[in-house]
Amino acid sequence: MSTLHIIANRQAFARAQELMEGCDAVLFQGDGCYQALDALPSLPCYWVAADARARALGSRCPEAVTAIDWPKVVALTLEYDKTVTW
């Protein structure tokens, strides 16, 4: 069962990584965007572009991260079997 892990704060990523599986994906949102600047798992990674811009991170999008808008976030939640917000 695939999971979309929503990383919504600065502390969550380390805990979430322990439970990520190969079929999962990661969405960085809000202050969680800061975590996308750290080492990333070899999973599809996304961040909410508006949230990253609001934190002056827009121009620092890591190569492994895809910047997306809210309609794409909605689509992602349907693409994966479930979501977990950390």
Place this chain on the structure above:
Amino acid sequence: MATFTLLITDSPQAALAFAEAALAQGHRLTSVFFYGEAVRAANALIPAVGDEPHIGHQWRDFAKAQGLELAVCVAAAERRGILDEEQAQAHDLACAMAAPFRQAGLGELVTASAQSNRTVQW
């Protein structure tokens, strides 16, 4: 078309952006449930300050425009003094919750979640 339950615990602003995008795509919201600290969005006694966004008003206006009710965990709200009219009268305190916000129990969240394609927490 999919159905969503939104559980809002930390980020009413993100939840609102998600809700707007979901409805714009033709999806439906089965329930919007405020829990924990997020119930503060239901507090009608917090005025808008200057030109700052007021997330409670934004949710209220969105819900009215979409014909939604906004469920608020009764226990979480009571702990923070956010009482509806009936509770306020019972405790002789100020009423701080008005439509489209309304009290709800966790059972309602469970039911809504079971009836939705996805439950997403914000």
